[in-house]
Amino acid sequence: MKFEVTAQDANARRGRLTTRRGVIETPVFMPVGTAGTVKGVDPKELAESGYGIVLGNTYHLMLRPGVEVVAAHGGLHGFMGWEGSILTDSGGYQVFSLAPLRKLTDDGVIFQSHIDGSRYELTPEKAVEIQEALGADIMMVLDECPPHDAGESHHREACRRTTRWAERCLEARTGAGGALFGIVQGGVSRDLRLEHLETIAEMPFEGLALGGLSVGEGPQRMAEIVSAVGPQMPSTRPRYLMGVGLPQDIIRAVSGGMDMFDCVVPTRNARNGQLFTRDGPIQIRHAAHTKDTNPVEPGCTCPACTRFSRAYLRHLYLSNEILGARLNTLHNLHFYARLLEDIRRAIDSGGYAAWASRTLQRLEGQVISKKV
């Protein structure tokens, strides 16, 4: 993996990430392909929407269909029919948020599947082994992600454990796999974050991530941490803000120097009928759209806007039709792809701060719920 910063505008930066699968312009947004599919769309449509990298969830894939099934297809690319790059998480975050029972030790974590209750173990070594078997182009270290409101000592302990696990992940890689990114924890404590960053930054990771944000601490506190920590992250390596986020979160994080993002918001909200537009999001189920023959957003070049009306999408939503979820998802993914294009263009032109301020002002009045 190669990474070069191609332009800088205050702390915001443009970059070019080259994986073994292709070239990705940053800042970049990665749609989430939880169970080996970005929900609602065909991988061809992802590429057509301008995406070059997606995220795969190790936790979900190890539980179902199981790593050996994916490996029988030569990895996740072959399994899900995606030729672009894939970043996989380590599974740790989902173990902490989804598994009904878990036992955490310094060695790793033993947990029950939320699907059938069967027992699994995830250690740093196992996390790397699985991600290599999945054929990830970028792998993430196993980390401990405490609840945002865990106490200082819990967060400090999670940093210590994450550091130890990071070392073991580095030792575990065979070299045959993709790049490996380290993760910085530390909750919403600026000092703890910077301290942990210093430790992780010294290790030979190809990229660094901020984990444990966008987990309930609120957009303001998240923005504070990102603006304090982001610019201190090593400038020569990509900086990945995990699990973020809404358009305004991404815009702010780019101001803080972050390069990579992933989130279920565009896809999940689409399935729940929330469609992003430049003038703020709309709820397609609202009665106002009943007879509206206009597209969701005039000028949008997505398959939904170029061929179907708000009234039709509302009808599909109310009728619980598959095509509705699909068209809504394509629209939101187009919106995010265009947002990131706009961000990159603004940095290239050296006017990011002004662009961000204008755009945030327009978005700020809008109520966008992460969980619709």
Added chain:
Amino acid sequence: MKFEVTAQDANARRGRLTTRRGVIETPVFMPVGTAGTVKGVDPKELAESGYGIVLGNTYHLMLRPGVEVVAAHGGLHGFMGWEGSILTDSGGYQVFSLAPLRKLTDDGVIFQSHIDGSRYELTPEKAVEIQEALGADIMMVLDECPPHDAGESHHREACRRTTRWAERCLEARTGAGGALFGIVQGGVSRDLRLEHLETIAEMPFEGLALGGLSVGEGPQRMAEIVSAVGPQMPSTRPRYLMGVGLPQDIIRAVSGGMDMFDCVVPTRNARNGQLFTRDGPIQIRHAAHTKDTNPVEPGCTCPACTRFSRAYLRHLYLSNEILGARLNTLHNLHFYARLLEDIRRAIDSGGYAAWASRTLQRLEGQVISKKV
């Protein structure tokens, strides 16, 4: 609308149906677009799969979104983004099978919506008015479709009422609408069917349909009626067997001289994980497919078979993923499109009886459930 028979092979026939939207080679299968969408697929994909005509359900559309919403889009073509031909049913069949309460008189039928209990009325005049507003290229008369095991007198009464309603539908059309097809009822009584056919055939319909079959009477009795009645239907007009069916039902009905078919089987069964192949259907959820990296059917050119494995489709099915329903649907629609191509080719070559016999023998051993 124009129709010409282009080849005849015993009772089986090849034809060419020209609607105001395009040319359709018969025998033809029409996918069912219940609620303004063929469930699971984009209209573009339908056209790419070789389909030129789909069926729209008047009952579903009049309840939701309502005829005026569709009409605001210039009709169903504009609403659902479909440029091919559309045949609409009259809504009568669904009133009898879905509406929780209904009151039937000679004037028409008053019923409650199965969605919200609101009250609607359907008369022959109203059925034509709605289908014209939907912009149907082919409209169906309002008919009464009794349960298959209703008594002889009930069936006779339904024929009488269907005849009277057929006359009123003919009177009601404005001329601006599409073609109008009459419907022959009569249950599984050969005599009653032939008697009713004689009456309906005398009316100036552009095509004739057999209604009230494939409603529980069983494939054997259906085949008997079709083989007795089909060849007696006027040879210069298209013959439409409503709601049929499984591959073997269609093959038999073509032997009886039928030209047009529609059924939810390929789409509904796909969503339930039943995939048609030349070697019989498979259930994609079966454990046998867990690690199977082969396509559903080698050689099939559908988007599922050319790009994804059985193991992947099984995984999508078990994970209840939208992409699974979509790929399965595309596969089954490809299977049906290819089946009808094979049928047309066999008639053209003058070897339909032999082809049908071979194909039925292969299929006969298979257990294919209509309702999975």
